[in-house]
Amino acid sequence: MNTTVVAQLQRQFQDYIVSLYQQGFLDNQFSELRKLQDEGTPDFVAEVVSLFFDDCSKLINTMSASLERPDNVDFKQVDSGVHQLKGSSSSVGAQRVKNVCISFKECCHVQNREGCLRCLQQVDYEYKMLKTKLQDLFNLEQQILQAGGTIPQVDIN
Amino acid sequence: MEVCNCIEPQWPADELLMKYQYISDFFIAIAYFSIPLELIYFVKKSAVFPYRWVLVQFGAFIVLCGATHLINLWTFTTHSRTVALVMTTAKVLTAVVSCATALMLVHIIPDLLSVKTRELFLKNKAAELDREMGLIRTQEETGRHVRMLTHEIRSTLDRHTILKTTLVELGRTLALEECALWMPTRTGLELQLSYTLRHQHPVEYTVPIQLPVINQVFGTSRAVKISPNSPVARLRPVSGKYMLGEVVAVRVPLLHLSNFQINDWPELSTKRYALMVLMLPSDSARQWHVHELELVEVVADQVAVALSHAAILEESMRARNLLMEQNVALDLARREAETAIRARNDFLAVMNHEMRTPMHAIIALSSLLQETELTPEQRLMVETILKSSNLLATLMNDVLDLSRLEDGSLQLELGTFNLHTLFREVLNLIKPIAVVKKLPITLNLAPDLPEFVVGDEKRLMQIILNIVGNAVKFSKQGSISVTALVTKSDTRDADFFVVPTGSHFYLRVKVKDSGAGINPQDIPKLFTKFAQTQSLATRSSGGSGLGLAISKRFVNLMEGNIWIESDGLGKGCTAIFDVKLGISERSNESKQSGIPKVPAIPRHSSFTGLKVLVMDENGVSRMVTKGLLVHLGCEVTTVSSNEECLRVVSHEHKVVFMDVCLPGVENYQIALRIHEKFTKQRHQRPLLVALTGNTDKSTKEKCMSFGLDGVLLKPVSLDNMRDVLSDLLERRVLYEGM
Numbered sequence: 029m030n031t032t033v034v035a036q037l038q039r040q041f042q043d044y045i046v047s048l049y050q051q052g053f054l055d056n057q058f059s060e061l062r063k064l065q066d067e068g069t070p071d072f073v074a075e076v077v078s079l080f081f082d083d084c085s086k087l088i089n090t091m092s093a094s095l096e097r098p099d100n101v102d103f104k105q106v107d108s109g110v111h112q113l114k115g116s117s118s119s120v121g122a123q124r125v126k127n128v129c130i131s132f133k134e135c136c137h138v139q140n141r142e143g144c145l146r147c148l149q150q151v152d153y154e155y156k157m158l159k160t161k162l163q164d165l166f167n168l169e170q171q172i173l174q175a176g177g178t179i180p181q182v183d184i185n
Numbered sequence: 186m187e188v189c190n191c192i193e194p195q196w197p198a199d200e201l202l203m204k205y206q207y208i209s210d211f212f213i214a215i216a217y218f219s220i221p222l223e224l225i226y227f228v229k230k231s232a233v234f235p236y237r238w239v240l241v242q243f244g245a246f247i248v249l250c251g252a253t254h255l256i257n258l259w260t261f262t263t264h265s266r267t268v269a270l271v272m273t274t275a276k277v278l279t280a281v282v283s284c285a286t287a288l289m290l291v292h293i294i295p296d297l298l299s300v301k302t303r304e305l306f307l308k309n310k311a312a313e314l315d316r317e318m319g320l321i322r323t324q325e326e327t328g329r330h331v332r333m334l335t336h337e338i339r340s341t342l343d344r345h346t347i348l349k350t351t352l353v354e355l356g357r358t359l360a361l362e363e364c365a366l367w368m369p370t371r372t373g374l375e376l377q378l379s380y381t382l383r384h385q386h387p388v389e390y391t392v393p394i395q396l397p398v399i400n401q402v403f404g405t406s407r408a409v410k411i412s413p414n415s416p417v418a419r420l421r422p423v424s425g426k427y428m429l430g431e432v433v434a435v436r437v438p439l440l441h442l443s444n445f446q447i448n449d450w451p452e453l454s455t456k457r458y459a460l461m462v463l464m465l466p467s468d469s470a471r472q473w474h475v476h477e478l479e480l481v482e483v484v485a486d487q488v489a490v491a492l493s494h495a496a497i498l499e500e501s502m503r504a505r506n507l508l509m510e511q512n513v514a515l516d517l518a519r520r521e522a523e524t525a526i527r528a529r530n531d532f533l534a535v536m537n538h539e540m541r542t543p544m545h546a547i548i549a550l551s552s553l554l555q556e557t558e559l560t561p562e563q564r565l566m567v568e569t570i571l572k573s574s575n576l577l578a579t580l581m582n583d584v585l586d587l588s589r590l591e592d593g594s595l596q597l598e599l600g601t602f603n604l605h606t607l608f609r610e611v612l613n614l615i616k617p618i619a620v621v622k623k624l625p626i627t628l629n630l631a632p633d634l635p636e637f638v639v640g641d642e643k644r645l646m647q648i649i650l651n652i653v654g655n656a657v658k659f660s661k662q663g664s665i666s667v668t669a670l671v672t673k674s675d676t677r678d679a680d681f682f683v684v685p686t687g688s689h690f691y692l693r694v695k696v697k698d699s700g701a702g703i704n705p706q707d708i709p710k711l712f713t714k715f716a717q718t719q720s721l722a723t724r725s726s727g728g729s730g731l732g733l734a735i736s737k738r739f740v741n742l743m744e745g746n747i748w749i750e751s752d753g754l755g756k757g758c759t760a761i762f763d764v765k766l767g768i769s770e771r772s773n774e775s776k777q778s779g780i781p782k783v784p785a786i787p788r789h790s791s792f793t794g795l796k797v798l799v800m801d802e803n804g805v806s807r808m809v810t811k812g813l814l815v816h817l818g819c820e821v822t823t824v825s826s827n828e829e830c831l832r833v834v835s836h837e838h839k840v841v842f843m844d845v846c847l848p849g850v851e852n853y854q855i856a857l858r859i860h861e862k863f864t865k866q867r868h869q870r871p872l873l874v875a876l877t878g879n880t881d882k883s884t885k886e887k888c889m890s891f892g893l894d895g896v897l898l899k900p901v902s903l904d905n906m907r908d909v910l911s912d913l914l915e916r917r918v919l920y921e922g923m
Contacts, residue, residue, distance in 0.1 A: 046550075046553065049546075049549075049550075050546075050550065055542075056545070056900075056902075057900040060813075060900065060901075060902045060903055061809065061812070063816075063903045064809075064812040064813055064815075064816045064903065066816065068815075069812065069815065069816075072812050075808070076805060076808050076809055076812065079804060079805055079808055080805045083804060083805055111846070112802075112803055115803040115805070115806050115844075115846055115878070115899075116803055116804070116805035116806060118878065118899065118900055119803070119805050119806040119808075119809040119810075119899070119900055120805060120809065121900070
């Protein structure tokens with residue numbers, strides 16, 4: 029067991045996760061999620077997060093289809109999709125995604141198709157970005173575990 | 186033939202004389218016979234004559250007289266005995282009848298005379314009645330004129346029309362040559378000619394009001410005859426007419442609204458009069474009759490009444506217009522106020538979330554930073570950042586609290602807590618600062634102070650902290666003493682009676698400091714928001730001035746009173762407040778509450794095996810909630826729709842968490858249906874908790890109205906869920922302050 033490697037990895041992990049918080053990718057809720065992970069449910073966060081990303085891509089596809097035809101947009105459907113997305117993102121702590129959803133909802137309200145399309149693009153971008161970042165984070169976690177260390181608890185409260 | 190010694194010698198029957206006598210007797214006889222005939226004729230004609238018998242008698246008398254004379258005709262020459270006999274009989278009869286007639290006449294002449302007097306009397310009476318009839322008729326005429334005039338005058342409420350109509354109608358009724366009205370000027374020193382009937386008059390023709398003739402007219406309410414040469418009557422140039430008609434003047438009282446407010450109405454003390462002058466046509470030899478004068482007086486009175494009505498109407502119209510304007514202005518102000526309130530609420534709604542989030546981020550990251558390795562300067566900087574941001578967060582919370590307090594939407598969170606412990610905790614919190622400032626703090630708890638009480642622990646602590654904090658802040662030396670006791674009814678405020686009821690009591694806390702003291706004049710300002718006394722001592726210390734205002738609001742919410750006493754600057758001051766608290770029956774159970782937050786209760790506490798049902802349409806959300814509850818040891822079943830929830834819910838589930846994020850009421854109706862399902866079953870129904878992202882009053886109220894037992898703000902933290910479940914299971918109801 030290489031303690032310095034572990035310590036280094038742990039520090040890396042800490043810095044990375046803090047940076048994610050600082051840049052607004054994640055918020056408090058994510059740390060709550062991490063609290064729920066214990067010996068009984070070691071992959072809880074990963075499962076939730078992957079479910080979230082699946083949800084995202086499905087919803088984005090549906091909404092994209094609805095917004096395609098410029099003359100016959102079903103804003104109600106788009107609105108419900110955004111609502112779902114907003115709910116999911118706040119449950120996992122995906123702050124940036126959630127913020128985009130808020131403005132997306134506004135565009136739906138005023139039935140601004142161009143605005144909706146822009147927001148949709150942004151949501152797509154954000155969730156993919158988050159997915160990459162979290163992937164990196166999980167990789168770091170795995171590395172720590174493989175090196176025999178424990179994942180540090182980072183409390184943002 | 187013997188010679189007699191008579192006075193005159195006997196005279197032989199002269200032929201001529203005899204003839205004349207003969208003729209006369211004849212005519213007399215005719216007359217005597219015709220008169221009764223005439224009498225009978227007249228009696229027959231007049232049925233009214235009451236003395237027929239007299240006439241008959243009279244007739245007989247005349248007839249007989251006539252007969253006598255007739256028979257006399259035969260006695261001139263020698264005549265036989267029969268003739269003499271008839272003559273004698275006739276004469277005797279005549280004598281009898283004439284005597285009877287004479288006797289009767291004595292009786293009836295007085296009667297006849299009296300008839301005559303009665304006739305005269307009746308004639309006089311008839312003449313009198315005629316006169317009176319004439320009078321009544323004229324009076325009735327006058328009355329009719331007055332009614333008509335009054336009707337004309339009163340049919341309008343415009344002052345000028347009234348006066349003009351009066352003159353016109355009077356002129357017409359009385360056939361006047363000229364009619365004029367003089368009104369008093371604004372100064373009240375002159376009378377100005379305002380209206381005339383026929384002649385144009387020069388503008389601004391005035392006469393001074395103090396003329397003797399005017400005083401005379403104003404002095405009485407009757408119409409007064411005045412000289413046609415007086416200044417008020419000389420309205421037109423003298424046109425060479427010889428005899429000007431008689432002139433009458435009468436006063437017309439001008440009433441204003443103010444006159445009606447005097448106690449001695451209608452006898453008015455300050456009187457303004459107008460003068461009405463009426464002129465009969467010249468050269469007409471007409472005179473003013475009494476009934477005409479009466480007419481004029483009555484009309485003058487009516488005009489006064491009509492004018493007063495017009496004045497009142499003007500006044501009420503003016504008042505009504507004023508009220509309408511005020512109404513409009515008030516409406517506008519109200520709408521502006523509503524807009525302002527709406528704007529403020531919107532602003533607060535945004536502040537509520539958006540400002541807290543970055544704040545928390547700053548505080549969290551600063552504290553994280555503190556944990557890392559820092560140089561001393563860096564540490565100082567970080568500490569300053571942390572302190573400032575804590576202050577800012579407190580300030581924001583205070584402001585938000587205050588606005589919610591003012592809205593009335595803040596509710597106390599009642600709970601049982603240990604009062605003694607609370608005081609000690611407050612002191613522990615303040616001690617560090619007090620020690621630094623070398624101010625000893627003493628705490629005196631009355632022996633009869635209950636230990637376990639029911640109230641809002643967090644806010645009570647806030648109040649005590651604020652007051653004790655102020656005491657420490659504003660004292661440079663000396664000491665601070667905090668006294669807590671149960672108060673009876675001798676309070677400071679006369680109309681605030683402190684009556685300890687069965688399960689409640691009033692806690693009084695006195696905080697005395699020996700600091701700068703307060704000017705008695707400034708004491709009322711202390712409790713107003715943002716106001717600060719400007720003494721040098723206070724300028725150096727911080728504080729926004731909100732603390733006391735918030736404390737006062739909280740104290741009021743707790744049905745209490747707060748006040749400050751000070752003997753003046755430099756003599757320290759005492760802050761005292763009373764609040765109402767409930768006495769806890771469970772005195773041996775001390776509840777662990779969150780000040781400060783007790784850390785790390787073991788995870789699997791009393792929730793092992795607790796069966797709960799989670800309903801959420803959002804998969805991710807559902808999974809997170811399930812993870813949360815599983816972590817706490819519950820046995821979780823999840824459903825993703827209302828129908829499934831209804832199907833699956835059973836008496837084994839103790840709590841049902843349902844997501845109500847979607848707009849509309851379908852989610853809430855599920856609660857009603859669960860209620861229904863379980864009332865039929867007689868099992869205890871599960872507790873229903875709503876999970877929502879929206880925590881305003883309307884959501885809470887909606888939940889309550891649909892029979893939900895609690896509302897939780899998403900996303901729920903682990904500690905939050907733990908506390909909530911404990912509270913919920915214990916009290917079976919939870920409406921958390923959000």
